[in-house]
Amino acid sequence: MRKLIVLCLMLAGCGGPGFFKDYDIGAEKQAVVGGVMVTASNETKVADQTAHVTQQLVYGGISGKVARVAYKEYGENPVKPLFFQDLRYDLNGSDLIVFQDFTLQVLDASSKEIRFKVLSGPKDPNAPDEPQKEENTAPPTFPH
Numbered sequence: 001m002r003k004l005i006v007l008c009l010m011l012a013g014c015g016g017p018g019f020f021k022d023y024d025i026g027a028e029k030q031a032v033v034g035g036v037m038v039t040a041s042n043e044t045k046v047a048d049q050t051a052h053v054t055q056q057l058v059y060g061g062i063s064g065k066v067a068r069v070a071y072k073e074y075g076e077n078p079v080k081p082l083f084f085q086d087l088r089y090d091l092n093g094s095d096l097i098v099f100q101d102f103t104l105q106v107l108d109a110s111s112k113e114i115r116f117k118v119l120s121g122p123k124d125p126n127a128p129d130e131p132q133k134e135e136n137t138a139p140p141t142f143p144h
Helices: 002-012
Strands: 018-021 028-032 036-046 049-063 066-074 083-090 096-099 102-109 113-120
Touching: 028 036, 028 049, 036 102, 036 113, 049 102, 049 113, 066 096, 083 096
Parallel strands: none
Antiparallel strands: 018 036, 028 113, 036 049, 049 066, 066 083, 096 102, 102 113
């Protein structure tokens, strides 16, 4: 169902201005080589102009301990990316894949697939801001 919604947003711009993501923060996901790891889509309307941007990370496999990931950014045309970047992450130093607003923790990677946990991703620009925690401004107290 989610793929149908993304396709509808990408091809027809249906549903009006909005935000879509195919992941939940903290959730484990997997992708095969050439498969989409995460997608975030944002459509905004200003006056009578609508701007649409879809961001994707695509798994490109692993060589030794170096994982390849492609970042793709699409506008109105879902076939031709506006921007493409081939990324490489050395998993010896860290198990994190970090690019723009995406942070993914690699749980397992092979030449066939990758398993990961989504730690962060683009935020819905239309969502209300999270309330700020009040800081305790009182001086610290020490036991006598």
